[in-house]
Amino acid sequence: MTVSAELELQSFVLLRLGERRFAVSANQIAELVAPSRVFRFPHRTSRLEGVILRRGRIVPVCDVSEMLLGKRLTSRRFYLIAVRNYGMLKEWIAVPVTGECELINSEMMAASGSDAPHVAGWLSHDGDVIEVLNLDTLTPGPEQLLAHAGSLETAEARP
């Protein structure tokens, strides 16, 4: 491998949803955790199941399977805790996945204009071509929040 080729390698986490595999940039992944209790309460945001408690933080559970597979996952084994960007702000989200995840180094081919907005790029691994996901477009979060990110009170509020 040449030095220039080595520089283009990036780390990705491969995740499984049903029979399909997807990738997310490893920079965005905090950890992979076993399923825990999902706390549900009324809300109107689609693709949000509820929240889990992780290390004292309340983390929203964003199910991306319906959008990527056209159906909801019937079985899940882990939650991938990822960092979601909201403009300048970042928060953890939990993405339910069906199988164990794998860390790989690969070269990413950038997405083209004809790709869906949730596709950040493509990579080739084990003979498969795998979509690299852009979690920021795949999971809920209003555009207006991006515009007013600076003025939002997102820090932990204390009574």
Next chain:
Amino acid sequence: MRLAVAAKPGSAKTEQIILFRVSGQLFAVSSASVQEVRSADSMSGAATEISAPGIRKVRHVVRRGDRSLFIVNGAMHFGLHAAEGALLFVLRKTRTALLIDGIDKMTAMTRLQALPLSFCHEERQWYRGLTALDQTVVPVVKPEGFLSVEELALLDAALLQSDNSAAAALLETNSAP
């Protein structure tokens, strides 16, 4: 040179909250936001019916002097299964009396986490945030989030119309021979 004074251990600020249920779902509200707790039956005598277009969660209003309190059905507000509320919270600094199933308990919260940004619809008006209590996550409601300014305007208009109709009917009765 002055040294910073160390914070006293155990001096974490807490807020008294009431845990209550609506259609079986647990919520919390700051105790300071609740002016009165009444049984729904005790208020039913003083309540009059009201119907404002598009606001199905408010069916009754209670007059108190020159003030009107709109009774908001908590289950309908949150889109939960309809339930007969047994208690009313009269919420301070609002015109809302919230119909709930019942009170679970009073407790204190030490930490209120802002609602995650993934929640991006009406719930941002409904909740001040989330709190973790005994390994359970409970949404903490925003007292002013039950009726928006637009909804209050519609309810006031319906109230005015109802008053005008009643006055006209009374006038008609009195002027009849």
